[in-house]
Amino acid sequence: MGPSSTSTETKPVLWRIGEFAKLTGVTTRTLRYWEEFGLLRPSNSGEGGQRLYSSTDLARVTRIRNLQELLGFSLAEVRTVLGAEEVDVLDRVRSELDSGDISASRRKALLDEAIVANDELLDRLDETLARIQAFRNERAGAADRLRQARAELKRGTART
Numbered sequence: 001m002g003p004s005s006t007s008t009e010t011k012p013v014l015w016r017i018g019e020f021a022k023l024t025g026v027t028t029r030t031l032r033y034w035e036e037f038g039l040l041r042p043s044n045s046g047e048g049g050q051r052l053y054s055s056t057d058l059a060r061v062t063r064i065r066n067l068q069e070l071l072g073f074s075l076a077e078v079r080t081v082l083g084a085e086e087v088d089v090l091d092r093v094r095s096e097l098d099s100g101d102i103s104a105s106r107r108k109a110l111l112d113e114a115i116v117a118n119d120e121l122l123d124r125l126d127e128t129l130a131r132i133q134a135f136r137n138e139r140a141g142a143a144d145r146l147r148q149a150r151a152e153l154k155r156g157t158a159r160t
Helices: 017-024 028-037 055-069 075-082 085-099 104-159
Strands: 051-053
Touching: 017 028, 017 051, 017 055, 028 075, 055 075, 055 085, 085 104
Parallel strands: none
Antiparallel strands: none
16 A cells, blocks of 8 residues: 555554564564463464464564663563563553554543553663662672782782
8 A cells, every 4th residue: 555545444564473573583483482481472363373463562572682682681581571560551552552543532541551651660670770780880899809909919920
């Protein structure tokens, strides 16, 4: 459909597992494993139980990959983070907002719900980041002490 299409119907785009794997850059085997592990569930199923993925699933794959690649999280850690109730609320709200067939009052209620869930998630992330920063500071202090001990050893060797 090009720009001249006059259809106002907004049907969600769904991808079969092979198409979705190409789109996300992960293998179909990985998608199935993530499903078994409880990280990702296809939004829909087609004929014969065929897995169908939506834009909400695409966002979830992006989150999984970011947590793994950017933060170095294991799959178990990713599952813990994504298992947070706030993430489920945000995914549900996004899905309903994307459907496009909702009243203004329902849209407002959904946005209010998303704001609360997002704020709670931000609070949790801030707490996690503070713990990570404390651990980093501890490691930086240890690195300074190790370098200082090495420098003292080098100075002691030069005097002998």
